[in-house]
Amino acid sequence: MDIKEIQNLIKFVAKSGASEVKLEMDDVKITIKTGSDSPETTIIQAAPMQAAPQMVAPAPVAQPTATEPAPSASAPAEDNSKFVTIKSPIIGTFYRRPSPDKPLFVEVGKEIKAGDTVCIIEAMKLFNEIESEVSGKIVKILVDDSSPVEFDQPLFLVDPS
Structure with missing residues (x-):
């Protein structure tokens, strides 16, 4: 499973409103939990004769949000x-x-x-x-x-x- 498929899965889960999704394939286990203020994704990929590496990353927000004023200098008339x-x-x-x-x-x-x-x-x-x-x-x-x-x-x- 490549990064694009994982990103699409995260977006799909975020849009669906599901609180938790677990996906297990041959050498990859993915758990996506939402419903709290900090949604997270856990990806565990088993490598032969090694400890299983683990990556925890926040799930991306599906919809863009209104921006906050940028900390860099911007035109004062701009809202x-x-x-x-x-x-x-x-x-x-x-x-x-x-x-x-x-x-x-x-x-x-x-x-x-x-x-x-x-x-x-x-x-x-x-x-x-x-x-x-x-x-x-x-x-x-x-x-x-x-x-x-x-x-x-x-x-x-x-x-x-």
Whole structure:
């Protein structure tokens, strides 16, 4: 099971409203618990002749939320509360284009639709396309190209109007 399948499973469980889901396959056991303020996912993968490694990570929030004012200096006339934030669903390296010789996925002022790829985040040599869950116009890009990002870190501000 790859990271994309796990992310999709987490999103599905979060949307379904289930409080706990356990999935056991040949060499992988996944438990996803929600219903508390801190949903968590436990993934245990058995490796032959080794102790089973364990990874615990918070489940990503399925819907984007209204943004909080960015700590960086922004135009005083701007009201960030009307914008929607696209956040990083994983830890990794943020890229604004699919490869160095290709055009940028999005730029400030560009109209996007739900499902459009807005960036790529590389995690453990896997390139994960990050798709927008909202339609609107990109107002601000909050992360520099090729820089590390944390889970739930704001990446873009989108004006949904």
